[in-house]
Amino acid sequence: MKKQFYLLFFCSIILGCQPKITPKPTADFDFTVDTGGRVQFTNKSQDADRYQWIFTDGQASTDPNPLITFKSNGIYSAQLIAKGRAGTDDITRSVEITTVAVQARPVANFDYTIGAGGRVQFTNKSTNADRYQWIFNDGQASTDPSPVITFKSNGTHSVQLYAKNIIGIDDITKSIEITDVVTTGTALFWVNSSVATDIEIYVDNGLRGIITRSQSAAPACGAEGYVTLTYPAGTYSYYAKSKTQSWSGTFTVKNGTCTTKMLGE
Incomplete structure (x- = not known):
């Protein structure tokens, strides 16, 4: 009877001292695709305490639940390696990205x-x-x-x-x-009251008009009795003569303006 007791006692000790077996890790994850190519990965691995994420676009992470942003649309593979005291396990899944805004080529108009x-x-x-x-x-x-x-x-x-x-x-x-750019200007030839009239005005060797009046202040372009000429912008030579006097020189025409030229000034 005592032998049976001791035998049962030692068997219980041996069975109670057997080491506890640590299970191998099991890798698993889910993911949620958001706007702009962002993906939230949710780690569902078991019996692991360290993680390695590898993505086909070159990104990587050791966070348990990383947030990854893919820069272009397409299908990417995401690999999770789960590590624990009893070893490693890995799982690979495909992630399709369609939420990255694609910039179009410019169109000029x-x-x-x-x-x-x-x-x-x-x-x-x-x-x-x-x-x-x-x-x-x-x-x-x-x-x-x-x-x-x-x-x-x-x-x-x-x-x-x-x-x-x-x-x-x-x-x-x-x-x-x-069509409406002003490319010409005007020039008015006149004399004051101290100068005789009937003065012929020549430009480019051609007679352009005769001054038949005089006054003390410059008249307006186009005034009767004076010589008003229209030319493209530029500088021109003139010659003027009366029965007793003559004048020569240059005058300048500016686009859209009236230039007055008093003889003898």
């Missing part, structure tokens, strides 16, 4: 409004662009989105707009017809 004196307001109607370059065939240029440009001569002018963004560049060219 513009309208314009022609004002007085060759002044043009350009209205930029380009899309998907953040930088602009305007080139005009008269040598002017601008990087303003919607510039105001003044053309100095009449005629057909070409306007080219480049629209740019990080993706690429687009351009468009339009023609603008300018």
Whole structure:
């Protein structure tokens, strides 16, 4: 009877001293795809105390539940390695990203409004662009989105707009017809009251008019009895003569203005 007791006693001791077995880790996770390519990973691994995340775009993390942002749409693989005292386990899942906003290529376009004196307001109607370059065939240029440009001569002018963004560049060219730029001015020849009249005015070796009146102050351009000439902007030579006197010199014409020239001044 005693032998049986001791045998049971020692068996219970042996069974009670057996080591506790630590289970191997089991890797598992879920994820939630958010806007802008952001993905929240939720670690559901068991029997692990260390983690390694590896993503096919080159990112990595050791956080248990990392928040990862993918920069472009597509299908990515996400691998989780779960580590514990009894070993490692890993799992790989595919993550499809469709929430990254894709910037489109720029499309260049513009309208314009022609004002007085060759002044043009350009209205930029380009899309998907953040930088602009305007080139005009008269040598002017601008990087303003919607510039105001003044053309100095009449005629057909070409306007080219480049629209740019990080993706690429687009351009468009339009023609603008300018017709109201003033390209001439006037010059009035006159004499004061102390000078005889009937004075002939010659420009470019041709008789252009005769002064038949005189007064103490300069008359307005076009006044009767005086010589008013219209020329493109520039400097011209003249010659004037009466029966007793003669004069010569130069006069300057400015666009859109009247210049008075008193003989003998």
